[in-house]
Amino acid sequence: MAINWYKYASPASFYSLAGRMIPFFAILAFGLLVAGLYIGFFVAPTDFQQGEAYRIIFIHVPAAWMSMFLYVVMALWAGIGLAFNTRLSSMMATAIAPTGAMFTFVALWTGSLWGKPMWGTWWVWDARLTSELILLFLYIGFMSLQAAIDDPRRADKAGAIIALVGVINIPIIYFSVQWWNTLHQGASVSVTQAPTMASTMLTGMMVMVFAAWMYAIAVILKRVRVIILERERHTAWVSELNERGAL
Amino acid sequence: MDWSNWSEFLAMGGYGIYVWGSYLVTFACVIGEILLIFKRRRTLVKRYGQIFDANGEDTSYQDDKTAV
Amino acid sequence: MFFWIVQRDLLLAMRRRSDVLTTLFFFVIVVSLFPLSVGPEMNMLRMMAPGVVWVAALLASMLSLGRLFSNDYLDGTLEQMLLSSQSLSILVLGKALAHWLVTGVPLVLMAPVLGIQYDLPVDALFVLTTSLLLGTPVLSLIGAIGAALTLGLRGGGVLVSLLVLPLYIPVLIFGAGSVEADMAGLDYDAHLSLLGAFLLVSIVFAPWAAASSLRVSME
Amino acid sequence: MFFWIVQRDLLLAMRRRSDVLTTLFFFVIVVSLFPLSVGPEMNMLRMMAPGVVWVAALLASMLSLGRLFSNDYLDGTLEQMLLSSQSLSILVLGKALAHWLVTGVPLVLMAPVLGIQYDLPVDALFVLTTSLLLGTPVLSLIGAIGAALTLGLRGGGVLVSLLVLPLYIPVLIFGAGSVEADMAGLDYDAHLSLLGAFLLVSIVFAPWAAASSLRVSME
Amino acid sequence: MLQGSDLACVRGDRNLFKAVNFILKDGGLMQVNGPNGSGKTSLLRILCGLSAPAAGKITWNGKSVRTLGEAYYSELVYIGHLSGTKDDLTALENLRISSAFSGENISEHQAVEALVDMGLGGREHLPAKVLSQGQRRRVALARLLVSKAKLWILDEPLAALDVSAIQLVKNLLERHLKENGMIVMTTHQDIDMTAASIVQLQLT
Amino acid sequence: MLQGSDLACVRGDRNLFKAVNFILKDGGLMQVNGPNGSGKTSLLRILCGLSAPAAGKITWNGKSVRTLGEAYYSELVYIGHLSGTKDDLTALENLRISSAFSGENISEHQAVEALVDMGLGGREHLPAKVLSQGQRRRVALARLLVSKAKLWILDEPLAALDVSAIQLVKNLLERHLKENGMIVMTTHQDIDMTAASIVQLQLT
């Protein structure tokens, strides 16, 4: 068992393992997405307060959750890479950042499109919104720092430090609601709805959350494979793969 | 379910622009991200083909040396 | 020659794409800091908006002045430029243009988005963008003088602010003033024409002043 | 050794007295720009005051971060420090302390004067000064991490802002928040104790993180 | 013809040199010698017009270089202690850009050739910051290979170079002299040069 | 005893060197030779622990320098291409502070003496930025005069120095070797040194 883990901790074997796992997650993501959208648009009822606008929730909430979660995961991988000098973990962190930033952006965008009809404004400087924006800056900071450094080893370590220091902001996103009076609703959807109705909404939302998860895993694996290729280009196994035309 | 026709579906009870604006941009982001990864990979593979071709002699030279 | 300079500086900026992005994000972050520290009342934010955006644009442009000459100075390129057979003013104009393309233009493009965060009405957004479009090149040009004067002085980064800020203030007042005038329902043409006049004057005089400053700094 | 570092950095700052003065003037100018661009209504200015002073302090402190390590890096002193027989964290702590003494303390001393310009009541001035006294060292310490990480990277000056600003934001919120709480007649102790907690945490962790970053950057 | 008459240089409260006179003719080499701190770099910078002498004047073909300005600069290449190479640009870009400054637009092909001649083959596309000290110096000196300027002013061109590069530079300088160019240079290393006329200027 | 076993260094996609082995004993001198860009500076930085080798390890008296850390640094002086002199501090302050970094607090008197020995008499109180290239280098090298460290690692110590300064440095190095110190150095200039044992390391 232990040997197995070691085996997959090497970029070479992880590369092929990831290659085999991607289709699985991609198909799952697509299936869940279709199911989630079906429930979201054709099963879930109209909200009696918000009308149809609430249907934004099916992407807003998954994106918002993913944005925070991916940051923690990224920091974790980066930290492991820093502590144990494992290249693969650092590459994982680098691969997660763009997807995390994308979800953060989507959460901001959908939230703001939702805010216009609900609150009458695109944007308020409310705690949760602000901290989500800071999260976007953290992702961008991480990526720009890594982009500014040419030497990948140094980029990994520097990125890990800033990612770990930035983790402080995650609890702030969570608890900031208590520090400011806030427009953003903290309670879940079920409050405004009768239980049966809410449950279809909730199901739709959860299905979409899983779809987002599967999508994130697939995309991150795909990206980490590219990063592995970029970084390991001088190794024998890459040129071997290349000769076999199996890159 | 209670969409009687397409235009009603697209209107989203008057919130169409917000709902579809959200979904469209989200899917644009998702598809964009996927395309970017594929493009990054393609350029990489193409470049490697060239690099390895150019280094073809190099590796054989190393082999010779170890043989000696 | 002019194009060589512009092209070279753009090339350098592209090599370091992060430079362009970071100036932009600095701008974004500064604008976003104010609501955090002032509090979230929309009415007050809306009134502050033009001032804040303009101050942020000014700071972002000013901060990137450090890079305008100092890299060329440190590695000796600037000496070579002084020894160039071309008019130094033209070189300076080229560098200022490149600086504006790299730092000013992204700010102009970003400003409307930030204005939305402060809930500005659409026509105020338009005036804001126009005023920035006219004003930011002036900032780059005036900044070139300051950057040239403080070249090689330790702490130049902050000293340059000190020299340049007083000159920036008229631009700031009329830039922010145009948007405020619009929001108060007044006419903003006068403000914008003044900004335009600043731009013309600085295109004519700033390169020459900066070139002389460079010669002084390099003695 | 700690004292050698502090003493040396202070000596360097004295040699370049303009550095200290320019940070301070930068602070003063930014604070004074706002009334110019926002307009002269006293009520609004008073409400803006804590936010503006804090943002200005943050920017001033951030701008001077460039100098924290980069000079030592460029002339090879930093290499020598890494090879010193002393713990690098201690060196970093010394440099951060010197940085604070040179940039933070003048701001703290100047803040009440600026607060008066915005017509702040006396006890708000007191809270403002205290919050700056607790908060500015945190800025220097966190800043040291950013400065260490971006060492030797072109465009580091702006990149460092990008890295450091998100981390500064909690300090800003509670710093400005304490004054606003006081002006609203609320209790400001909680804010100040949080700032104190930030200070302790950053004294313990920041030098270590910055030292690791330095080692990474110098590889 | 480059002529300096009665040049003096003061730095702080120190008189570095005074009454320095020389005439440098076509095909002539002037070696400025002297111990550390004797004012060689200061003199060279004065000759370039980068700083003004405390007394005396410099003429180029009979006209003061101060009034000639850009007309003088276009006939001059100065390579100082600092090599003027941009860390972020590649060796190739550095060469092409620094040549463009002195008004010589060279093609990529020419530039590559010059770099290869300077022993930088295969490193044309590396950013200068990863080059070694000697390689950076070579990039700076490659400018001489493509320059059409008549007067070369070189401050310790041999610093950081290895033996083969020194030989290379020496040949380059001699060729320039043979083609009627003029060179003013300093160096602490022994180098035997043949030239139509050699002026040895000793500073103390 | 400084020992390097099987050291390798990779920069970018270039293998600078591999399988470098050496043993340096008390009183021994190691000269690292090689053309520009062969990896001399890179090797020296690795020996100092400033960067990590791609393979192999370095031991100091049998213990890995990576684990020794500060204990190793306190026995080491490294003077690189950059001299680590602060433009704004005077020569005297520069010397005292750079010595303090390596844990040697020297008195003002000692420092002045060292500077005078290095031929900087009368310039102790000038800020380093007005010094000439060679004088700056002398300030950096003055550290060797007051250092008690056993191992000196010197990257082109002779660059920019005039003939008399080179002789001075040579004497200084030989004295250190005679007192059982160890030196690792690179230089492109010919210098004949006498030492108990001399290791010539050739990089290509």
Ligand code: HEM
């Ligand atoms: C730009 C604007 C917005 C941003 C950045 C944003 C951000 C977030 C974040 C970070 C979360 C996850 C936090 C958590 O689950 O505790 C979240 C959840 C949520 N948001 Fe937003 N949001 C925005 C606008 C809106 C608007 C306008 C609405 C509805 C009127 C909304 C409704 C919700 C709901 C219902 C949840 C799920 C809360 C739960 O059940 O836990 N959001 N949002």
Ligand SMILES: Nc1ncnc2c1ncn2[C@@H]1O[C@H](COP(=O)(O)OP(=O)(O)OP(=O)(O)O)[C@@H](O)[C@H]1O
């Ligand atoms: N402000 C000042 N006060 C006193 N002396 C000064 C001042 N500025 C410069 N100097 C002296 O002027 C001289 C400048 O020398 P310069 O750089 O021209 O020497 P160099 O001959 O090129 O020496 P090297 O061989 O070391 O390069 C130095 O001796 C320096 O000490």
Ligand SMILES: Nc1ncnc2c1ncn2[C@@H]1O[C@H](COP(=O)(O)OP(=O)(O)OP(=O)(O)O)[C@@H](O)[C@H]1O
């Ligand atoms: N990213 C990179 N890609 C390719 N080559 C690189 C990279 N970084 C460094 N190099 C090469 O590594 C070498 C570093 O050399 P180093 O500075 O150790 O040389 P050196 O022996 O000290 O030379 P010099 O005598 O010129 O000082 C150079 O040849 C440089 O071109």
Ligand SMILES: [Mg+2]
């Ligand atoms: Mg000199």
Ligand SMILES: [Mg+2]
């Ligand atoms: Mg070297």
